[in-house]
Structures are given as C-alpha cells and as structure tokens.
Amino acid sequence: MATRRPTYSFKTPCERCPLRAIATFREFSSEELEFVSKFKRCELAVDAGATILVEGAHSAHLFTVLSGWGFRYKTLEDGRRQILNYVMPGDLIGLQGTIMGEMQHSVEALSPVSLCVFERDKLMTLYNKHASLAFDITWIAAQEERILDEHLLSIGRRTALERAAYLIAFLFERGKRLKLFNGEASIPITQQHVADTLGLSIVHTNKTLKKLANRNLICWQERTCEVIDGDGLMAAAGWEGLGEKVRPFI
Template sequence: MDQGAAVSLQPKWRTPCQLCPLRALPAFRDFSPKELEFVAQFKSGELTVERGATILVEGMHSAHLFTVLSGWTFRYKLLTDGRRQIMNYGLPGDLIGLQGSLMGEMDHSVEALTPVTLCVFERAKLDRLFERHASLAYDLTWIAAHEERILDEHLLSLGRRTALERTAYLVSFLHQRAHASGLNGGRRTIPITQQHVADTLGLSLVHTNKTLRKLADRKLLRWQERGCEILDADALQALAGWEGLQRGPRPFI
C-alpha cells in the first residue's frame, strides 16, 4: 500500500460488537443492551490498515467514520511547503472522521502510526443515532468536548511550557493514553519517532534530540530505534506540571 495514498475501503467483519475487547477495559463505559444492538447495526465492518498508510486526507469527503479498535493513529495538517504539525493521536476507542461527517470535508489528515484495525460506520446512518438514541448522541457530544479539552492542554503546552516540560508532557500524555486503552500490555514503550515528537511540539529535530537526551540523562525515559520506553512515569508527569488524564469511564462508539 502506498504510504501517501488514502486506504481503499473494503470493510470485513471480524469482531462482533458483543465481543469487542474494549468493553472489558475499565477506561470505557459499557453499552446498555439497546445501545449495543444499535451500534452493532450501525457498524458496517472492520478495516485493517498498514503502518504509514493515510486513512483520511485533508479536503476529502468521506462516506464513513471510524473507531480505532487496535493500534495507533495521528492526525495532522500540512503547510504548503510540506511542514507538518501533528495535532493529536488516536488510540483504541477514539473516533476519527466525525468532522468530515458533520462538516462536509476533513480539514486534517489521519495516518496510521502502527498497524491499525478500524471499526467502520456509515455516515448516512448517523442521523439515526441522533434520532433514536439520545444517550449515544450525548456520547458523541462528550467525545467532541473531550477532544477540545485535550487540544486546550496541547495548546497550553506549546505556548507556555518549556521544551523540556512540553516533551515530558507529550510522553506522559501518550503513556497514560496507551495504558487506559489497553495498548501497552504492561510494557512502557510508545511507538513514536523523534520526528513525530518534533512535529507535535513544533521543535526542530536537533532541538528535539537534545531535549530527549536531557530526559534520558535524568533516567525518565530511554529512546529506542522505533519508540520511547518510559522509565519513570510519575516523574515525567511532575516535570510537565500536568494533572494527568481525567479518571473514570469514558464513552466510545
């Protein structure tokens, strides 16, 4: 699959909603029987995406929206000269493509950071969710508001934290997200490169490398070929001056 091209949509069924592995995680609220029945009808299949493939492209109109079932994604915008700004990361339970469903077209792109499995939903059926299930409609509103809250914290980090603090925040944020989403399986490795860190924090690659070395010298993390191993999660969060993720079960579709 060409890394620069959007994935071709050929969804297949693999995981019935009743057996969804995310339902067993304490980070997510469970569905009522009626909600579960509706979501199972709403879902049209699953899509497996290779690492590096573009899932959604800025400016495109998509007939589908997706929930990440497994793996990591990230969403980004490009300047005309090719410079990239990573806006946020998508992990299991996260909804992607909602903006394109409601606003007509995407104003950002989404790429697979690792091999990814996506639950596929048809945009045409979204009206039924709002008409028939107020609780699920509220969940969509909660998801959108939660994303805004995360972006507020990211903006604060970019605007006011030092390079060392914002790097500690990003690594701590991704580590906690991975743990809540059941991705790390006891491991403490985040599958990002230094280029991803630089493109998220608005730093040069050289500045990013120096900053990561400082964190490594403090024995807070260890950089590996394709990822970052967390050595002291509590110290990273304290250095960032961040309160951590909101606790309690969150909704997903």
C-alpha cells in the same frame, strides 16, 4: 515497505468487542448495543504508515479505532507539519468530515491499525433514536477539545523540556488506561513525530529527549519511546494527568 491495500472484513461482533472489556469505557445498554451493531458496517485494517483520512477529502467515513496507534495532523503549503493529537483504541475519527462535510486534517497510522467502519447515513438515525449515544458523541468531541486546549497550553507556554515530558506522559497515561502495554511501556513514535507535535526542530527535539533520558525518565530505541518513570515525566512537565475516569465510545 510495500503497503498492502487496506483490508475490509467483518470480524468482531460488537457483543464481543474487545474494547468493552476495558474498564475505562462505559457499559452499553443492550438496546444501544443492538443499534451500534447495525450501525457498524465492517472492519478495516491498515498498515503502519498508511494514511487513513486525507485533508480536503469530502466523503469521509466515520471510524472508531479498534486497535493500534495513529495521529491527526495538518500541513502548511510549504510542507511544515503539525501533529494535532494521537488516536488510540476507542477514539472516533472522521467526525468533522461527517458533520461538516470536509476533513480539515489528515490521519496516519503509526502501527497496524484496525478500525470499525460506520454507516455515515445512519448517523442521523442515531441522533433521532438514541439520545444517549448522541450525547456520547458530543462527549467525545468535547473531550477532544479539552485535550487540544491542553496541547495548546503546552506548545504556547511550556518550555521545550516541559513540552516533551508532557507529551510522553500524556501518551503513556492514555496507553496505560487502555491496557496497551504488557510489561514494557513502548510508544511507537519517532523523534520526528515528537518534533512535529511540539513545534520544535528534530535536532532540538533530540537534544531535549536526551535530557529526559539522562534523568532516567525515558529511553529511546528502535523507533519507539520506552517510558521508565511516568510520574517523573508528569512532575517534569508540571502536568496533573488526564483526570478522566469512565468514558463513552461508540
């Protein structure tokens, strides 16, 4: 695949941000909206498979995902890869790099992704002038922490089958909430991604996913996972769901 160079542009004005139409996201005050408009520098579009941020990079930007799917990951020297979490519309990426200097993980696109690019230098202004937005950023960081807690519980203590069911139910719930599915619930990941998320080998991941497919919970085709029975997955995982209602975004 010939990866095109990333495309910069300034298309969507924040006033007509498509994310604002989605029910899970909280309303902005007009004053907040005005600031965010100025905070946003431009938009960036990348292809599926493109690397958005690299571990070790210093001058990372701050982004919000406008559309598309991606994932955060870390690798060991010998190449072993661990996927940490998935990024979807409304997610803030690059916060670690912006706040603490250096990125400690990479981010890669699973589908074509478009991003809002924010002025890194204006972040301090946000904290100084817009406490409610500053609070939102902390909220987002705390939410990410919460999800990582759940993943850690999953990898550490759930069985392979439970883990797989949990992961797919988790992605399904998030996608559903963001109205990412029309009709079919297709998650754009390969079994290799699942393996690298669950800490399993591909072979064993394949056999485990096959069990879920045999139970008629999912079905795998063309590099995507189709969710057939979300509730069945949650039951198989022993997972209660995200339990989150309205959330902020920047």
